[in-house]
Amino acid sequence: MTSLGFLRHLRIGVKDLLRHKLRSFLTMLGVVFGVGSVVAMLAVGEGASSQALAEIRKLGSNNILLSSVKPAEEETQQRPSMMAVYGLLYEDDARLRETIPHVRRTVPARILRRDGALGERRVELRLVATTPDWFDLVRREIIAGRTLLRRDAERMAPVCVLTEAGARRLLAGAHSVGERVRIGSELFEVIGILRNESGGGAIETPDEELDAYIPLGVAQKLFGEVSVRHSQGSREMERVELHRIIVEVDAIDHVEKVASAIEAMLSRCHRKKDYRISVPLALLRQAETTKRTFNMVLGSIAGISLLVGGIGIMNIMLASVTERTREIGIRRAIGARRRQIVAQFLLESVVLSGAGGVVGLGLGVLIPKMITRFSGMPTVVPLYSLMLSFGISAAIGVVFGLYPAWRAAMLDPIAALRHE
């Protein structure tokens, strides 16, 4: 068939479909919803997983995060006078580093809450007392100045690194490097400002918006090891040596092995489960598996609706062939070949499913936008999903249109001409 013939067949097909607007539209719906749901659901899945993946990457896939957690039974006793002692110890940190193979280094951190003040401005900061290695494991962009160095720790220098958000709240900026900020009752020199990356996601990042990083030794000396928590009008004292330990593993292949070794070691040394281990890599793996499962489920749902759409098209094409039997007889008598009849009906079913596909794509792009707009859930419409679904919708037209078209072409011309 020439390309000219193709275009004219196409025109005839479109015209014929327009003749039965409602019927064509209803037939298209199956494909519209099929394609729409493929695109929309892939977009939701892709959005969720890309957000999860980005967050997990922020944690570092070679890292294992340990946190101190107040044991549950302690909570229920409600004895305000008693000092709660729990959590990770300096000993744990040392033992981890020395006894577990494949651990490259560990970064211990204490976390305190103190007010920070610069001039008139005041803001509650999360004080992260840690070693200079922190900044190697939690890589963040340096906006001004520098991060903590080994010599700061050695000199016990009262210096701090602020985050961009914290600096903004204190009306500090790049120009503030070298100024002194009051944290608690002590003065610290600002040596640098970082861009923090903690988004409000489902996964907890090691850093937060309003962090201030100071050398671990300085915190021990100035703030001690007991922290006071005010909760529900009562004062709660607690003693926690280390709030966090970030463990860096030498190779990604060893992460899971090291994680279980740490788990074993900590459960041996701690009476209560006053710590939590989170493995970004495991989360990453899990997220990927979840995504795969999700896509599989979505795929089969979409597959079923596309199948139903295809059957709808086949049904209407069979009806159309019956309805137009006489027309087929006329065309054959005039001299149309069988394959020209096949082309005519096939093109019509492809136009039907293709149009359904296009409308479905529109729907599939629109729905994720609405979801993002109203629920704030991130969605990403990947290009491949558009091409895939459109390809599938066209293929459905061919597959489900082939049998009716073949039926049309195989009609006996004389019988077809006699058909009422």
Place this chain on the structure above:
Amino acid sequence: MNPSISVVHSNTDAPVEVIRLQGVSKVYRMESVEVRALTHITWSVRQGDFWAIMGASGSGKSTLLNLVGLLDRPSEGSYTLNGMNVADLDDDAMSQQRLLRLGFIFQSFNLIPQLSVQENIELPLFYRGWEAATCARRACELAEKVGLADRLRHRPAELSGGQCQRVAIARALANEPAVLLADEPTGNLDSRTGTQIMDLLVEMNQEGRTIIMVTHESDIAAYASCRLHLRDGRIERLEQGHP
């Protein structure tokens, strides 16, 4: 594509034999019953002939016309069209012959209702692969020839029966076929309109086209120069020569 159409002329000394049927039979088998629609038909049609096939209802007139028109194949015997043995043609080749050498005119007009007059006339040109512009020009010419130049955009439903049959004739003429096949072309028309259609067919015949027409009315058959009488699928009588 260059539209080169050669008009068939009949004023050669020895008229060419266009159609030759040799001992042709057509048997329809329905379950165990055999219906012999045609029995041992031997018949030849020369270029420029105007034949009327006559006979009672059920005598096999339409069956014969459909065989000649390559819509069906004989059960027995041989059919030669323009020197080609039809038994050697496959379905595509038969379609091609119908497209280029034969033109059909039916009792019930058989126009495609959703297409305009112009599109109906263009149909054979479209299957031939002509460009849209060339098709349109040719359709105009043909419509003019049958006196419907002002009705090109109309639908068949908006035309009278006589006008519909004119469109059908224009469509049958589109590819300048050597043979026109008409199955009771005036069967659905009143006698006045029927006469006009017959005049048009006679004009086509005078231009050199071979015409084979089925009818059971003798005043319609009188327009033809030769007559074939069928009875129970057999040739009862052949009348040749000019009226």
